Amino acid sequence: MASFFxxxxxxxxxxxxxxxxxxxxGALSAVPVSKKHLSPDFRLSVSTLIKNGVISPKGDIQSQTEALAKELEQDSVVEEISAGRGVINFKLSRKVxxxxxxxQLGERDFRFxxxxxxxxxxxxxxxLVEFSSPNIAKKFHAGHLRSTMIGNFIANLKASLGNDVIRVNYLGDWGMQFGMLGVGYQRFGCQEQLxxxxxxHLFDVYVQVNREAETCDDISQAARTFFRQLEKHEHPALSLWQQFREITVxxxxxxxxxxxxxxxxxxxxxxxxxxAREVVQQLQTQGLLKTTERGTNVVDLSPSGDMSRYATVLRSDGTSLYITRDIAAAINRKENYHFDEMIYVTDKSQETHFQQLFQILSTMGHPWAERCRHVGFGLIQGMKTRRGEVVFLEDVxxxxxxxxxxxMSLSxxxxxxxxxxxxxxxxGISALIVQDFKGPLTSDYTFDWDRxxxxxxxxxxxxQYTHARLCSLIQRYGDGAGGACDPSLLLEPRSIAVFQHLxxxxxxxxxxxxxxxPKHVVNFLLTLCHLAGSAHRExxxxxxxxxxxxxxxxxxxxICSVLASGMRVLGMTPVKKM
Known part of the structure; x- marks a missing residue:
């Protein structure tokens, strides 16, 4: 209901x-609740009005602030108006x-x-949000946890604001590593263990074949041959790869x-x-494809066209690369889903990859590349279980x-x-989410089970505890949905602090x-929990x-409804008892 005010x-x-x-x-902002003193409800920055050309930049800002504040009249909604340092403060009628x-909290279409x-x-x-995107034939590594949680949050947020959201899991199911895995399985694989x-089992095979490849050149050559067979859709290689993919999904x-x-x-x-092959042909037709001395095909991304910066799209043996397939996937998605924006969620080390991807798409004549965005994130450090270093997400x-x-058993x-x-x-999953979301996504953070x-x-x-406690209170005393509610009975400071925060x-x-x-939503909900605790006690x-x-x-x-709504946006399932 902030929009009414x-x-x-x-x-x-x-x-x-x-x-x-x-x-x-947009120039009005709600004032955070202060523990130390009574705070106004809304604040207007006069410098913002000057910046936007609403007020003349001539004259002293403080004088302009005080003059404008005097011109504004109180009414039944705004009961107090005062000038601060370069801002005008507005205090609302507590009853209103x-x-x-x-x-609004009582509306059936709850979108507070x-x-x-x-x-x-x-x-x-x-x-369209692409997230998680693990590599097939490998167990779900704990490192994929961040992409999955962040992508899910972004998709939930966009959906809550009225967007149509398409959630895409773009599996790493192609590339030279499958040549290595294919050869490894042929040599060390066991159908019973699979x-x-x-x-x-596939993880163990992959580790073993890579270890062998360090001392045996034949394995690397065999892996390249296997991947070429995959690219040509030759039956034995393709059949084995399909089996790996189905099992993994x-x-x-x-x-x-x-x-x-x-x-x-x-x-x-x-x-x-x-x-991807069609993309290479298009690049060639448009005169964007260059060949290096090593025989690789590249796209020149340098401003002056001197090849000081380029992206490789085809190996010397004619096989495609990750970025080639990403270009093809982006074009295909635009044709199939007609998205208005596309968001990729991966770790921040791939920032350069996505810069190159968006630049190539734009150079090829796709203006919608400007509406593609990469959301990068940092690493989780120190993640261990009682059994030692965590490798797989299931362990976490x-x-x-x-x-x-x-x-819970000790509480x-x-x-x-x-x-x-x-x-x-x-x-437990809620705990993982909040620990991950409390700071900026690009920051690395240290995992701490106890904290x-x-x-x-x-x-x-x-x-979760605050939500469950409120659910217990509501269940004990009824849902309170029937009958009128007198606003004048909720004018205590603890109540008003909650309404101000909302x-x-x-x-x-x-x-x-x-x-x-997501840190904005997390911090809002945590403050709401603290305010709810104080209100519950008094x-x-x-x-x-x-x-x-x-x-x-x-x-x-x-409070309970807003908590549950915000938790669902973050990707949590609110519990009613704990």
Whole structure:
């Protein structure tokens, strides 16, 4: 409901400054709740108005601020207007603040924060998100955890704001490594072991053949031959590769189910072999393909055309590369899905690859390349289980569940659960998500089991615990949906602090939609949990008059709804008991 208040303030500014209300909507910001002093609800930066040409840059900013503040009149919505240092502060009527926010929190079409006028300027359309993208015939490495969680967050966020989202898992299912794996399996593979523990066996085979290749040149040559056979679709090689792919996707889907992640499309490099050849022909026809002294085919990306910077698209033996297939995949997706934006989620080391990809697409005459974006992320350091170094994601999920289960069994507040393992899994995954999302995505971070699973502190466990505690309160005293609620019964400082914080949610979602950083949502929800805890301690529901109890219950229902909504955007499954 922040948009109602923004519109009220913007209309005042519009009348005085002669500009449309839309000019001021984005210039107003909700003020973070302060523990030390009472804070206003909204703030307008006068320097922003000067920068946008709304106010003349001539004169002293502070004088202009004070003069403008005096011209603005209070009304039934805005009860106090004051000048700060270069800003104008607006305090809302407490009764109207409570009434309007409760009104939106109670709407059946619950999209609190996402229906704000801040999003009016954003184009709605089709967003294609490529994420996770592990290599087939390899177990799901813990390093893929970040891509999967971040991509899922971006897809959830875009969907919550009204975009049509296509979730693509672009498997690494082609390339020279399959030549090595094919040769390795022919030499060291065992069909019985493949059926028993498929990905572990393929991993062991891959490690063994690479070790052998260090001292035997014949293996490397055989691997190149095997991959050429794959590129030519020769039966023995292709049949073995298809078996590896089917087994791998089946195993991956088990992990995705645990994470609560779904994909609309399982694609892969292998889907674009023929199209990759067409891309090379197009580049040649357009005069963009160059041949180096080593016989490789490249695209010159240097500004002056002196080959000081280029991208290789074809090896000297005529086989395609990762970027060649990426070009083909991008063109194919535009033709099939007509996306308005495409987002790739991979580690930050691939930044140069995507810069080259987007530049080649643009050079080929595809203007939509400007609407392609790479979201990079840093490394997780120090991730270990009790058994030692973590290699596979299943180990991480199992460890998170077992540690959480133990913590729950030791806690005096743990409720009787129908399926404690399932709850421990959901809470453990939430802990992984919050630890990953608290800082900037491009930063490396050190994995810490103990800190991650703390019930008190800024953790995913704390988020889930707060949600479950509110669910328990609501279940105990009824849903509070029936009957009118008197806003004047929610004017205590603890209530008002919650409502003030909720005013910021649309800005948080807007900021996240711009930079695709989940930290904004995480930090908002964690602060909401702390405010909810304070309100829960001071604003008792039991043994109060019916009107007071119902009003407070409506407050807690609203907090619970926003928490659950925000957690789902982050990729968590809220639990009702723990």
């Amino acid at each position: 923004r519109r009220s303030i913007a209309s005042k500014l519009s009348r005085i400054l002669g500009q449309s209300e839309e000019v001021f909507i 603040l409570v009434e309007k926010i409760l009104q 924060g996402a229906k704000s006028e801040l999003f009016a300027s954003l184009e709605k359309g089709t967003t 059926k028993k523990n498929p990905l572990q 089946e195993e991956y889907q088990k992990v995705y189910k645990r994470l609560g992640v779904q994909f609309d499309v399982y694609s892969g490099e292998s889907f674009h072999q023929e199209q 999920l199992d460890e998170a569940r077992s540690r959480m289960l133990k913590n 005096k507040t743990t409720k009787q659960l129908d399926d404690p393992e399932n709850t421990a899994e959901k809470v 991650m699973l703390q019930a008190h502190g800024d953790t995913g466990v704390f988020l 005013l910021r949610y649309d800005e948080v979602l807007y900021q996240a939609s711009q930079d695709l950083q 604003l008792q529901v039991g043994e109060r008059t019916q009107n007071v109890a119902q009003a407070r219950l409506r407050l807690f229902i609203g």
